[in-house]
Amino acid sequence: MTSLVIxxxxxxxxxxxxxxxxxxxxxxxxxxHVLVAGANAGAAAAAAAQIAGVSKVLHADSDALAHGLAENMSAQILALASNYSHILFAATASGKNIAPRLAAKLDVGQISDVTKVDSPDTFERPIYAGNAIAIVQSTDPIKVITVRTTGFDPAAASGGTAAIEAVAAVAASDKSTYMGSEIAKNDRPELTAAKIIVAGGRALGSSEKFMEILMPLADKLGAAIGASRAAVDAGYSPNDWQVGQTGKIVAPQLYIAVGISGAIQHLAGMKDSKVIVAINKDPEAPIFSVADYGLEADLFVAVPELVAAL
Structure with a gap:
């Protein structure tokens, strides 16, 4: 029994x-085993070989794999799939794009958003916006799994001594072509990897106030900035700052929710945070039910005072 991590x-x-x-x-x-599929990705393959617990790194190198197009990546993994009992992806935009294609080609059921491994064929995953946990058992010969990364501690990035094996790259698909990328530039930590997140909600009232109130606090703490869906829909913040069931799933060491009521959709994305601080003037706000520390106060007064105290 051998697992392949993409x-x-x-x-x-x-x-x-x-x-x-x-x-x-x-x-x-x-x-x-870990598959590193890319173009001139030798450095990434070398880094994968250092991960504790990894026994082999498969390195597929081709211009067709440079940008991780799902059609090419799924074909590459399919060529190797028969050697593995489990194929695992992170439950990110990339993993969610590739895994369903692979599962369909293998004619197996995909097991999504796994947060716990009970046994080699039994897994736990959240359902109903995280309000219930489903225990899923699979009898498929190959398990295609996406992993909710907040449910597992990271493996040590050093200390491993895995061998690197070159594998033949598959031919490029003619079904899609990479045209270009517009990458958002952000000097702050990536939201899903940040240790501290300051998030704002609709109560901030405008995009100007969103930045004026949250930025100084985030700067003081070296934090990433997040937002509720309501704040994103109102145009207060960019889409890629959204935290929640339809946004990004995060689990930082510290999550500060400012003016966020705590709808189920939002709680599903952040309730695994280690410490949650909520600032809201509504004592009945659902966010207080998951908060470790709650401050019932006007955010326009409390946050500047907090910044001054820091």
Whole structure:
């Protein structure tokens, strides 16, 4: 029984989600291999070989794999799939794009958003916006799994001595072509990897107030900035700041919710945070039910005072 983890990388460095996915793979039992598929991605493959718990790194190198197009990636993984009992992806935009294609080609059921491995064939995953946990048992010969990274500690990025094996790259698909990317520039930590997040809700009232109130606090703490869906829909913040069931799933060391009522959709994305601080003037706000520390106050007064105290 051997598991294959599909590494996420930028052809030079591995993304942190890969380390959490390796931890899940180790818990499935047996050996753990990592596939690094890209173009001139030798540095990423070398980094994968250093991960504790990994016994082999498969390196597929081709221009067709440079940008992680789902059609090419799924074909590459399909060519290797028969050697593995479990194939694991991080439950990110990339993993969610590739895994369903692979599962369909293998004619197996995908097991999504796994937060716990009970045994090699039994897994736990949240349903109903995280209000219930489903225990899923699979009899498929190959388990295709996406891993909710907040449910697993990252594997150690160093200390491993895995061998790197080159594998033949598949031919490029003619079904899609990479045209270009517009990458949002952000000097702050990536939201899903940040240790501290300051998030704002609709109560901030405008995009100007959103920035005016939250930015100084985030700057003081070296934090990433998040937003509720209501704040994003109102145009107060960019879409990629959204935290929640339809946004990003986060679990930082500290999550400060400012003017967020705490709808189920939002709580599903952040309730696994280690420490939650809520600032809201509504004593009945649902956010207080999950908060470790709650401050019933006017955010326009409390947050500047907090910044001054820091």
């Amino acid at each position: 590494a996420e990388h930028d052809n030079a460095t591995l993304k942190g989600a890969t380390l959490n996915t390796v931890t899940a793979a180790v818990q499935c039992g047996g050996e753990v």
